[in-house]
Amino acid sequence: MSERVSRVPEGVDTGKPSAARLYDYLLGGGHNFAADRALAEKFLRAQPNARTIARLNRAFLRRAVLFMMDNGIRQFLDLGSGIPTVGNVHEIAQKSDPGSRVVYVDFEEVAVAHSQLILENDPRAAIIQEDMTRPEAVLKAAEASGLIDFAQPVGVLTVGVFHFVPEKADPASVVAAYRDAVPAGSYLAFSHFTQDLQPEEMAGIVEVMKKSQNPIFPRTRTEVEGFFSGFELTEPGIVPLPLWRPEGTNTDDPDKAGIYGAVGRKP
């Protein structure tokens, strides 16, 4: 089926697990279905540390948003935002500065409908239903939302999403397109599954997800570094999530995090 035809919604099937609802479940959320939980159980068998990893990823998102706000960013583009769950970007940002603006981007029907419910009464946040690997369409819609001013620095958030993008979709050029669309002083927050830390568990995750709607493609540190082409990495660079600007004393084992995080700044 061609791309054009697939723009017609494929329908809503709660019998098929989704990565967004799996993530929600691992975070202790209730926005999920039996199929999601069944997949989560398999996921947990492959990687018993999965709940921690989910928590670390969500915490990284929060710290990255706050880091960007410390650096003057007041508008965010959250790519692949998924099911609104605990600690959404607009909640974090607006708690710090109520004028902050957030555009979420997701393609999955339920995630989008749910986001609309949450955002119904928030004029400074919106959800765009679009495939985030089509930057042109996303950027056009983001501009049309009136919430993002591309003359001002933008915080681009791609937290735990690019490991769902296969190499054939050329993820590096997707990131580059967003980089080129934002002005100097913009930031990119990026987290990504890696096989560097727990190769065996990661292989298990890849296997579990292979047959789902959202197969996973973990990448090495070098590959992750490639996504930051045209950005300056902020301290501490690309590290396992617990080591990225931890709050207080970190008690999580970085070697069991399974996921890299980093924030880059467009010079």
Place this chain on the structure above:
Amino acid sequence: MELPELAARWMHALTSTAYIPLSYAEIEQALLDALARLPESPESVADRLVSLHATGPDSLRATIEVLSPTFGLAPLARLSSAYAQAMRMDAFDQQEQIKVAIVRAKQRVERTLKVSQARFREVFDSAALGIVITDLTGRCVEANDTLAEIVGLRSGADLTDRDLRDFYHPEDMAALGASYRKVSEGHLDRFRDQRKLVRADGEPVWVHLVVSVLRDADGDPTHHVTMVEDISELHLLQRNLDHQLLHDSLTGLSNRQHFVSQLERQLDGTPITLYHLGLDAFSVVNNGLGHETGDKLLKIVARRLTKLAHDKKAVLARIGGDEFALVAVADNVTSTIVEIQDALGEATFVDDHGIALSASIGVVDRPPAFVTAAELMRCANAALRQAKARGKRQWALHDPHDDARRRGKYALASSMPGAWEHGEIEIVYAPVHDLETGEVLGAVARLHWDHLSHNDLMALADSTGLSLPIGRWLLREACAQAARWAGEFGDRAPALHIALGALQSRDEDLVADVKGALDETGLPAERLRIALDISSVLAGDDNALVLHDSGIVTALDGFRGGHDELAVLTEVPVRSVITRAPAPAPGSRLRRAMRDLIATVHSFGVRFGVDEVHTPDDAEHWRSAGADGVIGLLPALSAAEVTALLARAASPPPGAS
């Protein structure tokens, strides 16, 4: 333990069990507040924990572990049970929320589908194209009204559950079936075709088809979409154009081109007869009564012949202005000819003129199976010419032997200009012998090509219009050669005799041509003898007189001894006559008559020569009958051979006769 220290420990324990989207300081403060309320209201603490999202699988255990040393069992039991209740309520809320989201998502999907279905419906219903969706067996699932109209049904619904193949033309069934299969098997994305469908009333309808396949979510083919454009109007227009190309606009009959192709189709071994009709004296009608009357008459002829052709199941065409052709399964030629003449001969009143027509008819009956249509048309035409030559209302059967002879001649005539151009036609010289002395009187310049005699060649040249240029060429070339011989051998050189064809003999430029040739080549006039075709003199042409006045000796060729010829000899100053006749054998009565004729010619002061005398015996017969000279005793020689002969000759021949 102090409460703040307890809060800090609690915070550390909780944050490793769940993600709480707050700073550690904020969490610690929230937990400190909770600790203060715990003894009185453990339920509010439970609510707070859940609202903080301290809801990991191990969050409650971590809480009890941290708090149990400080607080008693009772408040912690209440906290636990309130926590479970709050978790339940929270889970319900979240499930509620996600269900609402799902309902909305579904509604949106349905709305989008509805919009897209509405768009499709609009296209489907209002399209000028017929559209039908069929399952893979060909059963119509849905069709629009346009298609129904094309196939002669009332509405698209009438097509539902019908087999679309019922509407294919039987001839197209196999080809269309194969094309549909190619599409559903994925060999083709779609195919386009121009085919006939059969309407409900049995009438064929020409259509353009575009067929593509619909696939399900897994990419497997489920249905075909067939779009149908009715092009029969276009088709009719096209057919009309074809008709105009193949038919005569005046009579509506097939034209020659169409007839030839129809004739070709009949050449399948069935014995046939081809009639080629030429209306007799039709130009008289056209010129005398006007073309409009002529056209009306042609229409009437066409109608009558059409009826005849219909009765005989023959194919009829108008293949020329006043020519028609008819091809029928072989039957009795004579009776058909009578029927044709009867049909034409019935008096016709056109614009108050009563006209009865007849036709000359060329017939080719039962030709061999291998001939081509073009060949047949040519044969019929040849037979028609023969019939016309015999007069009106005649018919002639094509005679293959006669035809071969004519064709041989025509083929020769048509290749003659090329032969001349390529130098294949030569000039040869035949000696003229004096019968009395046996001496050579001169040389006759003659054309030589492909075993044809000079006279045949000249006749052929006359039929192609080549005789004048070739005659002038002969005159000039021969004069030049004779002048060279005269220059080289003086009086020993032979006098030049040239016999002209009938056309050149009458040519008004002849005298100028002869004088020009003499001037150009320097040949003295007294060394040239010109033999004119006697028919020119009989027709009153004065070339012989003018040549004589110019000092050129002339002869008349083709003398037969007729009264008119003898009369001419008394009027026209010629030196000799030349005849072609069998040698008068001694003792025959013919010989006596010939002697008398020769004596008569002599009495006019005219010498008597004979051409085509090939044996010494014949020459002797002619000599004894009184003739003066003969041509043909020795074979003609090329100019070079004559030159060699002259050079070797010991004794010079006499320069003049």
